[in-house]
Amino acid sequence: MHRLKTVAGALTLAMAVLGLSACVVSGASPADRLKKDMQDAAMSVPGVESAQVNVNMNTSGxxxxxKLVGTSNDEAALAEVLGEALPPMLEKTEDLESGSFAISIFSPDDAVSAGADALGYSGGKSLSNFREFFVN
Structure with a gap:
């Protein structure tokens, strides 16, 4: 009986160590890393005051x-900033084969906005279409 308790204790300890090491090794999820990378890329562009990125990766896609917030209240100026922010942000998605993508930039007071259509884009929400138009 003592031997059985020793084996059970060793197994419990091994499982606890494996569980902790799995938590430490895994780090941020791919979605969290992409979110941070895209936010960093957007924030590196002059005229971007803030960047809110939501990335959802699941079995559905x-x-x-x-949502970017610019420093201007002028729609044309916001569109120009969006045009500068899109390529570096989209480059961060190069490892994704497919997906949907939506982006807009707003004035600090949310009264004025511009989307990719202000830059001549009419390709819908396909991530690959966005990359083809703004990166390639």
Missing amino acids: NFINV
């Missing part, structure tokens, strides 16, 4: 929604 990849879904990316971005």
